[in-house]
Amino acid sequence: MNQHDYLIWQADIIFSELNYLIRLLYVTEDYYQRNLMVNQLWNHISQLQFICHLLYYSPHYPVTPLQPSPQIQPSQPIPSPQSPISQSVPQNVFTRDQLARFTGRNGNPAYVAVNGVVYDVTNNAAWSAATHFGLTAGKDLTQEFSSCHAGQQWILRTLKPVGRLV
Missing domain, CATH: 1.20.5 (Single alpha-helices involved in coiled-coils or other helix-helix interfaces)
Incomplete structure (x- = not known):
């Protein structure tokens, strides 16, 4: 095939x-x-x-792909689901109390932690209003992520890492 x-x-x-x-x-x-x-x-x-x-964009077709128009261009690069997470994580360190300040309210960015890495979800469409299916930013969501996105680690590559949770 x-x-x-x-x-x-x-x-x-x-x-x-x-x-x-x-x-x-x-x-x-x-x-x-x-x-x-x-x-x-x-x-x-x-x-x-x-x-x-x-x-x-498959190379099997002889047609040269056109430049996508801005309205259909993805807001973030589409990662390969098979490739491992390869982003380097900044050396910023967050405690749970510090992370709790980044709720996306009062002009603060929205951050979440998954597997010890803190990600910026401020401008992520899935996190509009700093919430995602009832979950709120400013928390460690490792268990929630693993229960909903098992086998979908590629999702984390669509987010910008900003530090580590200690």
Whole structure:
């Protein structure tokens, strides 16, 4: 199976999962479970965007890709889900009390910590108003991230690391 066929196959699987999650949303009454499903929908849509990007810029096509227009250009680079996290982490050190000041309110940036790394989510679309599916900035969200984004470490590469949590 070539790369193009593999990407199409992956997209079909993701579409099936999206359909299943949407149907499941109709019958799920638990607020927490619904939020988890919406988060999964968000992640699957991001994966489809990544696959479409790969297909559009695939070297298998003789067409020279056009420059994307500003309205469809991604706000952040789309990382490869297979590559390990390779960002260097600044040497800034945060305690939990210091991290708690970065809530995105009163002109402060919005920071969250995952696996000991503090990330800036101030301008991240998924963190509008410094919240993300009921979670708020200024906290260590390692457990929440691992429960919702297991196997999706590539998401962290879309965020800017600003230091370490001690």
